[in-house]
Amino acid sequence: MSTLKYGIAIFPSKEIQDLANSYRKRYDPRYNKIPPHITLKERFEATKEEINDFTSELEKIAKEIEPFDIEIKKVSSFSPVTNTVYLKVEPNESLTTLNKRMNEGKLPKSQQFAFVPHITISQELSEDEHSDVYGSMRMLEFDLKDHIDRFQLLYQLEDGSWTVYETFKLGN
Amino acid sequence: MSTLKYGIAIFPSKEIQDLANSYRKRYDPRYNKIPPHITLKERFEATKEEINDFTSELEKIAKEIEPFDIEIKKVSSFSPVTNTVYLKVEPNESLTTLNKRMNEGKLPKSQQFAFVPHITISQELSEDEHSDVYGSMRMLEFDLKDHIDRFQLLYQLEDGSWTVYETFKLGN
Numbered sequence: 001m002s003t004l005k006y007g008i009a010i011f012p013s014k015e016i017q018d019l020a021n022s023y024r025k026r027y028d029p030r031y032n033k034i035p036p037h038i039t040l041k042e043r044f045e046a047t048k049e050e051i052n053d054f055t056s057e058l059e060k061i062a063k064e065i066e067p068f069d070i071e072i073k074k075v076s077s078f079s080p081v082t083n084t085v086y087l088k089v090e091p092n093e094s095l096t097t098l099n100k101r102m103n104e105g106k107l108p109k110s111q112q113f114a115f116v117p118h119i120t121i122s123q124e125l126s127e128d129e130h131s132d133v134y135g136s137m138r139m140l141e142f143d144l145k146d147h148i149d150r151f152q153l154l155y156q157l158e159d160g161s162w163t164v165y166e167t168f169k170l171g172n
Numbered sequence: 173m174s175t176l177k178y179g180i181a182i183f184p185s186k187e188i189q190d191l192a193n194s195y196r197k198r199y200d201p202r203y204n205k206i207p208p209h210i211t212l213k214e215r216f217e218a219t220k221e222e223i224n225d226f227t228s229e230l231e232k233i234a235k236e237i238e239p240f241d242i243e244i245k246k247v248s249s250f251s252p253v254t255n256t257v258y259l260k261v262e263p264n265e266s267l268t269t270l271n272k273r274m275n276e277g278k279l280p281k282s283q284q285f286a287f288v289p290h291i292t293i294s295q296e297l298s299e300d301e302h303s304d305v306y307g308s309m310r311m312l313e314f315d316l317k318d319h320i321d322r323f324q325l326l327y328q329l330e331d332g333s334w335t336v337y338e339t340f341k342l343g344n
Contacts, residue, residue, distance in 0.1 A: 004186060011335050011336070014176060014327060014329060014330075014335075017329050017335060018329055018330045018331075021329060021330070021331050021333075025331065032204035032333075035329065035333060035334075035335040150338070152336060155186065157186060157189050157190055157193060157207065158186075158190045158193070159190075159193050159197065161193075161204075161207060162207075163183050163186075163189060163207040164183070164324060164336035164339065165339075166322070166339045167336065167337075167338045167339040
């Protein structure tokens with residue numbers, strides 16, 4: 001049976017997305033493939049039948065977690081592991097729990113690295129470009145806050161872009 | 173109070189989206205701004221408070237309409253009104269009702285032209301380019317079917333791209 005590639009993400013407020021896009025436009029070749037987001041669960045494959053099962057599980061998880069606030073204060077980088085520069089989302093128990101719950105039980109494990117909540121603003125640059133970009137952004141200070149009350153299940157098209165399949169609202 | 177620009181659309185199956193993107197990539201300058209879609213309600217502005225009201229109304233509308241099938245058999249064009257070429261969605265009572273219900277009552281009217289359900293594959297081309305593209309596509313025949321069980325409320329970012337805000341599932 002044919003499968004689709006799925007992922008789970010949070011879209012922050014328009015204000016934060018617009019800020020992220022002002023960098024992504026220049027420094028992220030995947031700028032056009034998906035809006036700015038916090039990945040909750042890395043890409044995984046599923047058949048139509050499996051995804052029905054998974055969405056019931058995701059509904060349960062969403063109900064367990066009340067809406068919560070996030071903060072962004074600075075830019076960071078995953079270098080030297082990858083040349084990815086990102087808006088760092090301050091450590092947050094709700095995000096950590098969501099990520100953990102989405103990689104256990106019925107749901108396939110699709111976590112490659114330790115979970116570091118972030119919004120990518122630059123990736124796939126050469127070593128030199130990365131140094132320049134990160135060098136110019138690492139001193140930036142932000143005071144961004146957002147209220148998170150939902151997450152989205154998406155699937156990937158052949159051209160690498162992502163389409164939202166379903167929204168899950170947090171809490172009851 | 174600040175407003176966002178919202179719109180309502182259906183994303184067809186991955187198969188139909190991939191087909192539409194194979195044309196959009198070359199002929200649609202807005203290819204990167206939103207996945208291939210059937211617009212149900214044209215762009216409208218709303219405050220955060222208004223959109224809360226509107227989403228309750230949209231939940232009601234979604235429940236009234238059972239999931240339904242659509243068919244695509246050919247390409248058509250809005251020329252001479254606009255140089256938009258599209259996958260024509262065969263006339264469909266559920267789509268017409270959804271569009272009508274989304275432009276009455278509590279919800280702001282945002283319908284510019286008569287409702288013609290379609291998936292845009294080419295737009296904003298010069299007269300000559302449009303003639304070439306439409307000329308080469310008007311003879312195509314498709315036999316595409318899809319089962320529609322949800323629609324999406326989206327908002328627009330500053331760069332013109334669209335982010336999904338909420339999914340509404342049809343029926344009970």
